[in-house]
Ligand code: SF4
Ligand code: SF4
């Protein structure tokens with residue numbers, strides 16, 4: 001029996017060497033990422049949104065995405081007449097949707113009872129994005145200056161780890177083609193060169209979707225929150241540093257800004273008149289899973305030092321066994337073991 | 346009653362290659378080819394139930410994650426024999442390595458079927474694209490490297506068969522380096538297969554999400570590897586009419602038991618520390634699978650509790666089965682049941698996905714049958730005298 005026990009101890013030691021570092025998570029923690037100084041993003045103010053959905057086709061046009069035809073049932077027989085580009089969710093062919101919450105009679109804007117409210121679903125451009133941490137081939141990247149989380153189809157191998165990792169369910173894969181890709185909002189960065197910006201913000205008639213630097217957007221959030229609900233104020237339209245604005249009514253906001261803390265903060269932030277739980281926004285911790293995952297990886301591998309040390313031990317042991325003791329991948333039987341330790345008595 | 350018998354040199358088993366069994370296996374492989382033809386011409390959506398809420402399905406959770414864990418016998422046996430100098434396990438090394446090679450080839454093949462943009466898979470190996478913080482990057486590179494290593498570890502068998510004595514001798518002299526790497530790599534990627542789940546954060550049920558996933562996966566993998574070697578031993582004993590080396594395998598399972606003990610301790614300890622153990626008593630699907638896998642895994646703990654138990658062929662076989670099955674259920678539930686992206690998303694493998702998984706297993710079994718019949722892999726057992734003398 002002693003032989004086995006000794007074997008276990010060694011085995012346990014070996015196992016531990018490789019894995020115990022996983023416990024050193026806190027010690028080796030990868031610090032959370034910080035918002036880039038010049039980060040850009042969006043502010044979506046649900047109290048300003050009128051649900052016109054103009055931002056949806058604008059997004060499709062700017063990103064060259066096909067319409068997703070929703071069958072419209074007409075007539076008594078309910079024959080389908082597929083003409084309506086009205087996707088209900090983001091998908092491999094839709095990067096941005098406006099969705100509504102509705103309860104009871106659904107007549108009072110931004111009220112929980114008998115009310116309705118709008119919310120936007122698109123990539124939040126996380127400060128510490130799970131998708132970027134997950135992608136094995138650097139197809140998902142975070143721009144160090146603008147903080148925009150971009151996608152490169154040239155690099156992508158279609159593993160869908162990003163799809164699985166994003167806690168907001170944002171990256172979408174095109175399962176319907178043999179040459180698939182990932183679709184996600186990239187804040188229209190391809191249009192910046194021409195002086196354009198996020199198409200959704202550009203067309204929004206009410207400034208509900210507003211583009212700008214995150215620090216400016218945050219200041220704007222603070223300003224709106226400081227005003228008394230129901231009073232009137234000037235709302236910028238399009239981009240926060242642009243010329244366009246109009247006078248509108250200040251909404252009554254719930255306390256939380258969605259995107260302020262979620263998995264370490266995001267560059268797209270949401271204001272709302274109804275609680276975010278009602279808007280299908282997931283409840284998330286403020287620690288980014290990406291930093292936890294990378295802390296564990298770094299803890300275990302410690303810049304490959306740990307595996308290298310472990311390998312050294314293994315090579316030495318294997319060399320001793322195979323060359324000195326002559327235990328080969330045998331055609332010849334190995335010499336009878338020094339069975340002093342004796343297997344089974 | 347130590348098993349001197351096992352120290353016979355390996356030799357081809359011989360026998361017919363076309364039998365009803367191999368014919369059925371071949372049919373299953375053909376069905377898989379049919380499904381794959383559709384997958385590659387029309388996309389993943391045409392044959393799988395994968396969706397944007399469950400972007401990973403059976404092919405990843407079973408073929409890659411569970412399949413490679415079952416193939417862990419290759420490295421755990423090498424660890425015993427060559428690193429810890431436990432020569433008595435020597436007769437198991439070749440069959441274990443062959444099973445490992447096939448298991449990893451199966452995993453690799455599945456990845457290729459599953460990758461949406463499979464023609465670009467080589468990006469994984471280009472420094473230009475490498476994303477070293479990605480757990481999947483580590484897993485993919487490490488698994489590929491290890492598959493190569495197993496092939497090298499098995500080269501002496503092939504060289505021996507081809508009668509290439511001098512290259513075989515040369516290889517044997519440096520083989521220890523590959524053997525060492527062949528132990529290192531699986532400890533890395535088998536633990537990382539668990540770490541894959543960490544970045545999913547709260548999308549994975551608290552009974553499964555844990556910072557201890559690397560250790561949980563590594564310990565259960567090693568147990569599964571020993572269990573798989575035992576099951577293979579039992580099946581080849583039955584199928585090829587060879588002696589069942591139950592005593593040796595019983596000793597192997599004893600090590601497996603300790604590893605499973607570690608697994609259960611860490612799992613329950615971690616849940617207690619995080620104060621989440623209560624969730625195991627709240628009715629939910631993850632709670633159900635949680636008990637299912639833990640019960641299965643604990644079967645060998647009592648079934649093989651004494652030394653006498655461990656020499657019973659029956660107990661050894663059922664203990665190994667429970668251990669392997671428990672590990673499989675753990676992996677499938679962690680990736681497919683405990684993973685929940687919110688209301689509205691569902692996944693259950695399609696007939697097409699099942700056909701491919703079954704086809705790959707059939708391919709693997711077929712390859713093992715052919716390999717042991719024509720290559721010197723199993724210890725020669727011309728005279729299988731002593732083996733059956735002790736009733737279980
Ligand atoms: S965000 Fe603007 S463009 Fe989009 S639906 Fe609301 S008001 Fe219309
Ligand atoms: S919302 Fe999802 S896709 Fe967008 S940056 Fe964050 S993790 Fe990535």
Ligand code: SF4
Nearest residue numbers: 135156157159160162
């Ligand atoms: S699907 Fe593409 S972008 Fe997403 S993680 Fe895989 S390689 Fe990266």
